[in-house]
Amino acid sequence: MFDIDQLKFDEKGLIPAIVVDADSKKVLTLAYMNKESLKISMEKGLTCFWSRSRQELWLKGETSGNYQHIVSITADCDRDALTVLVRKEGPACHTGADSCFFEEIYRGEEPEAFELQGLMELLKGRKETLPEGSYTSYLFAKGIDKILKKVGEECTEVIIAAKADDKAETIYEVADLCYHVMVMMVEMGISLEDIRKELASRHVIDHKIKQEKMTGGAQ
Numbered sequence: 001m002f003d004i005d006q007l008k009f010d011e012k013g014l015i016p017a018i019v020v021d022a023d024s025k026k027v028l029t030l031a032y033m034n035k036e037s038l039k040i041s042m043e044k045g046l047t048c049f050w051s052r053s054r055q056e057l058w059l060k061g062e063t064s065g066n067y068q069h070i071v072s073i074t075a076d077c078d079r080d081a082l083t084v085l086v087r088k089e090g091p092a093c094h095t096g097a098d099s100c101f102f103e104e105i106y107r108g109e110e111p112e113a114f115e116l117q118g119l120m121e122l123l124k125g126r127k128e129t130l131p132e133g134s135y136t137s138y139l140f141a142k143g144i145d146k147i148l149k150k151v152g153e154e155c156t157e158v159i160i161a162a163k164a165d166d167k168a169e170t171i172y173e174v175a176d177l178c179y180h181v182m183v184m185m186v187e188m189g190i191s192l193e194d195i196r197k198e199l200a201s202r203h204v205i206d207h208k209i210k211q212e213k214m215t216g217g218a219q
Contacts, residue, residue: 004038008080014050015082019092021099022071022085023196024117028092029100031060033082038073045070047084066090087193116182116192123186139183147187150180 009015014032021028031049033041037057040048044059047068051058061067068086075082093100098121112118126136139147154177161169185191 002075004035006079007038007075007082008078009034010080014052015080017047017049017073017082017084019047019068019084019086022087023193024115026099026117027101028068028086028088028098038082041070041073041084047086061089064090064094066092068092119179120182120186120192123183127186136183139180140187144184144187147180147184151177151184154180 007015013034015034015038017031017033019028019031020026031047032052033048034050037048037050040057040059047060047070049058049060050056066089068084068088071085071087073082073084091098093102123136126134127140130137130141139150154173157173158170158177161173185195
């Protein structure tokens, strides 16, 4: 077990903690911990910080319900900063934004990496604003029956491409299917996190069954 006394807290007894979403790897916030808040974080498995403005301990989510469940805490090479991987309940920012970092001040020429969550946010925006000329807007305007019809059609296209052993076409059709399934998810209020949790629960069950088979079942 790592001894937190080896960490380098500043003259005020604080250490910066960069909170990162464990799944999307998006930076959620920059906060500060002291020894007490770090110990509480490790004991509870929930992020607890030191509020510099209020001069008090701050358990994230205690009043809002937007808890952050800790996956891991890692110190940098100088041991004077931390990264905290979390899975969150609700937005990380007090403004209601998913992350505290949303004010873009510069964008270079390098394209931003594609993320499924980014596509989900785009689809949600289409549903809310229904801009003209958008195929996604068209689907949302037509409603769930039209969306489900497209999901069914794309399932068939995937099967046909795979049966023909056409890898490139199968990839293309799977991408189409994923897109239409995500439109359906937005329409039904289903998040990627909902799917992740369901898959994680199945992984735990599958892992348990495999262990039982290896040991010959419960004794």
